[in-house]
Amino acid sequence: MALLDRNFNLSHRMVHELGKAIICGEYNTDGLPTEAELCDKFGVSRSAVREAVKMLSAKGLISSKPRQGIRVQAEEEWNIFDPDLLRWSLESKPSMKVLKEFLQVRIAIEPEAAALAARYATQEQIDAIEAALERMKNAEDNTPEDLDADIAFHISILYASNNRFYVRLRDFIQTALRVSISHTSPMKGNHEGIVEDHAKVFNAIKNRNPERAKHSMLLLIDEALNFIEEELASKSN
Incomplete structure (x- = not known):
């Protein structure tokens, strides 16, 4: 598998797992693990983490800013019409x-x-x-x-x-x-x-x-x- 394809697939797996965890309330607005910690947790590269962060940011779930780290957005900022968010809501009962x-x-x-x-x-x-x-x-x-x-x-x-x-x-x-x-x-x-x-x-x-x-x-x-x-x-x- 090409490195680009591999990173893309790993990013999507991370988006699914981390996104669902956020929807289920496992993380609050105080913040998420650091980029390095996410690499260790999901067993992915920094590039895969950064791509996943971009995708989750586009869904309104998280924000990533210099000196602030990666933070969970307030629920009213979530794009709840996004098909992935809807599915995660369903899976989270x-x-x-x-x-x-x-x-x-x-x-x-x-x-x-x-x-x-x-x-x-x-x-x-x-x-x-x-x-x-x-x-x-x-x-x-x-x-x-x-x-x-x-x-x-x-x-x-x-x-x-x-x-x-x-x-x-x-x-x-x-x-x-x-x-x-x-x-x-x-x-x-x-x-x-x-x-x-x-x-x-x-x-x-x-x-x-x-x-x-x-x-x-x-x-x-x-x-x-x-x-x-x-x-x-x-x-x-």
């Missing part, structure tokens, strides 16, 4: 509060995306939404196939909105779904009911009814949000 925030963002995006899909979706895009719904119907409850089909349904609607900004939110929505569905579907415990709720969204889009599509998607996400809020309330009592 996020709190119910984070799940609630995920759903609050979804409820601000997906109903309008459904309304746009009812207006502007092509027949091919409507077929893709229907195909995902059929996969949901045929999948066993609370299985990886069921989860993947559910996610495909929602992502297909983002594409069907034909709005480039909504489409670019697909990584965020996909991660939010993968986190929240695995919690809320078992709470509802009614696979047929879940499929029926999704079918209402699809039928409204297929029938070119933007208001009904928007309302149906709003109800679908709001129910999941209610489940999360009820669990949060029970834990605070």
Whole structure:
């Protein structure tokens, strides 16, 4: 393997391990290990460490300045829409509060995306939404196939909105779904009911009814949000 390729791969491994550790709260804003200490910890060269620091800085997780060393940024500086940060959040078993925030963002995006899909979706895009719904119907409850089909349904609607900004939110929505569905579907415990709720969204889009599509998607996400809020309330009592 070429030295450049080797350093690139080592840097990415370090980015993943150190980034996830920061997300999990293993380091605070007081600072990170020195460059030399990071070389020893991860068994990489200084060039690999410097490349990893650049990548983590671009994600807003850390800063590196002369005479200040490498420091963890305050959480509000993190680029939480970055796909890697989203994945690390998922892998770190996020709190119910984070799940609630995920759903609050979804409820601000997906109903309008459904309304746009009812207006502007092509027949091919409507077929893709229907195909995902059929996969949901045929999948066993609370299985990886069921989860993947559910996610495909929602992502297909983002594409069907034909709005480039909504489409670019697909990584965020996909991660939010993968986190929240695995919690809320078992709470509802009614696979047929879940499929029926999704079918209402699809039928409204297929029938070119933007208001009904928007309302149906709003109800679908709001129910999941209610489940999360009820669990949060029970834990605070």
